[in-house]
Amino acid sequence: MLRHFISFIFACFAFLCISGCIASTERFSYKIVVTISTPEGDKVGGAVREASMYRERSILPDQGTGSYRILKGEAAAIDLGTRGVLFALMGEREPWIAFLAIDPAHNKWGPNIDTMIQRYGYPPLVIFKDLEDANTIVSVDGRDLEKAFGEGVFLKSIAYVRTKDRVEFGQIDKWLPWLSGQKNSLAGKDIGVSGDRESTEQPKNRFPVGAFTKNMK
Secondary structure (H helix, E strand, C coil): CCCHHHHHHHHHHHHHHHHHHCCEEEEEEEEEEEHHHHHCEEEEEEEEEEEEEEEEECCCCCCCCCCEEEEECCCCCEHHHCCCCCCCCCCCCCCHHHHHHHHHCCCCCCCCHHHHHHHHHCCCEEECCCCCCHHHHHCCCCCHHHHHHHHCCCCEEEEEEEECCCCCCCHHHHHHHCCCCCCCCCCEEEEEEEEEEEECCCCCEEHHHHHCCCCCC
């Protein structure tokens, strides 16, 4: 009798564990809005992106895992006039940070979530010395845009907001018409510590085409 009772209890516990760990996938759309302060005034660029959130429900506090990834979207382009165009690419950690920003149940930082961005990093920011040449891509530091664009230029804010707008494609093509034919990752360097020069001491960064535009089912 005792053996059957123990078996029954074990079966109930196993059922609860299995049912509590059923995975769920949720899609959500958000817009990234990047504001750059310049001596001539603020310059703003943004892009709508669609991401998925995969989570395993759990019955224990330390149980379950989750993952986030961008499914559709484009880089945000910020036109700085004669200074060039700054591109905010799609980074690996961005959909997780964006979810925290737009979900009231998890959001502790507000729409700009500066604390999270400072802790986990800015989205990849790049410029092209020549917009017609893929080989002129250069990575810039969001904490010090003056090295790339001159005095008085700095990153004012990055915001993630929930939206019902659909992802639109083609905006990046206006700036980088050659991108659709690009097969390999783009290789670039960092802005050097001595100003608007490329550093020859640091290894090249590689930027996949999927960081500029992505359209997954």
